[in-house]
Amino acid sequence: xxxxxxxxILALAAMAAAALVGTAGAATTPFSSRAxxxxxxxxxxxxxxxxxxxxxxxxxxxxPNTNSGGTTTMFVQANGTKNRRTYLRFDLTRCVPAIPxxxxxxxxxxRLFMNQxxxxxxxxxxxxxxxxxxxxxITWNNQxxxxxxxxxxxxxxxxxxxxxxxxxTNSTNNVYVTGWxxxxxxxxxxxxxxxxxxxxxxxxxxxxxxxxSRYVTSEANQPTQGPQLIVTYDP
Amino acid sequence: MAAIxxxxxxxxxxxxxxxxxGSGTHTLGANLAAVAPCxxxxxxxxxxxxxxxxxxxxxxxxxxxxxxxxxxxxxxxGATFTTASGTVPAGGGSMTLSLSPAVAITDHHTADVTxxxx
Numbered sequence: 097x098x099x100x101x102x103x104x105i106l107a108l109a110a111m112a113a114a115a116l117v118g119t120a121g122a123a124t125t126p127f128s129s130r131a132x133x134x135x136x137x138x139x140x141x142x143x144x145x146x147x148x149x150x151x152x153x154x155x156x157x158x159x160p161n162t163n164s165g166g167t168t169t170m171f172v173q174a175n176g177t178k179n180r181r182t183y184l185r186f187d188l189t190r191c192v193p194a195i196p197x198x199x200x201x202x203x204x205x206x207r208l209f210m211n212q213x214x215x216x217x218x219x220x221x222x223x224x225x226x227x228x229x230x231x232x233x234i235t236w237n238n239q240x241x242x243x244x245x246x247x248x249x250x251x252x253x254x255x256x257x258x259x260x261x262x263x264x265t266n267s268t269n270n271v272y273v274t275g276w277x278x279x280x281x282x283x284x285x286x287x288x289x290x291x292x293x294x295x296x297x298x299x300x301x302x303x304x305x306x307x308x309s310r311y312v313t314s315e316a317n318q319p320t321q322g323p324q325l326i327v328t329y330d331p
Numbered sequence: 332m333a334a335i336x337x338x339x340x341x342x343x344x345x346x347x348x349x350x351x352x353g354s355g356t357h358t359l360g361a362n363l364a365a366v367a368p369c370x371x372x373x374x375x376x377x378x379x380x381x382x383x384x385x386x387x388x389x390x391x392x393x394x395x396x397x398x399x400x401x402x403x404x405x406x407x408x409g410a411t412f413t414t415a416s417g418t419v420p421a422g423g424g425s426m427t428l429s430l431s432p433a434v435a436i437t438d439h440h441t442a443d444v445t446x447x448x449x
Binding site (some may be wrong): 132133134135136137138139140141142143144146149150190191192195200202203319320324326327329330 | 366368369370373374375376377378380382394397434436437438439442443445446447
């Protein structure tokens, strides 16, 4: 290619470079004295029975081979040998835009809408599930954590909340509870260091006197009462 | 050859600028001064429901260093895109911003929170 043929390309490239440098200067100047804080929150809600964003169910020690995947409510209960646990999982890939694997998860909260409150204050623990389960197949007898009560032990919980009659922290019926902090679990899911099999919620003292909380599932088709996972992260 | 070298240089500058302005790094000032964020540990975001929609957003855990900055919230459910903003009060803390129009609850929605300034 001779010098004459190169001339238009040279001019065009010079203009492009000049424009880019100009953009850099213009973009920098207004912000150079400002501090910026940014976060993004993805809220996943099990709004309808047809939704695959959230799957949830409960298992019942008193009906150990029964699957309750289609029910509109689910339970966390301590009551002698009639304990109940809730299992749920959210599809984090449904966040739009997708949460980058390199994102820093600053907070993740799991919220459920309570429509029957325990008459006494109790602690409900959330545990990260470490093996697979199915919404329409799980029972008390085949659940990932086995049938022994108070297993896994409290020390392995990811978070907990207090639920029940006043002065308990969550003492109001027909509202979302404050929620379980599951930040460490979601951070591991996002980073790919743990597989997302969801969570199990049980009473902190299974086998004790009756504590019974009832929560709304996706199958209730109540968009404003569906299970929620609220993930806040630095993009 | 000079043209080719210049073109390559121009292309190389482009991603550098984009990276310098990325929010993920919490710094601004491409190729000049990097500025620390006023709240490096993030916020808590909660939504208030009205009927079947999100009518307001409460942002808490705002650092006092963000006081007098502008808090902006954008809520997007894929169909509705609503933005609200306000000035961070002295001491930081928490702020509630009303959304108009309210954003219907769907199976997923995204809230972007930014504070610029002070």
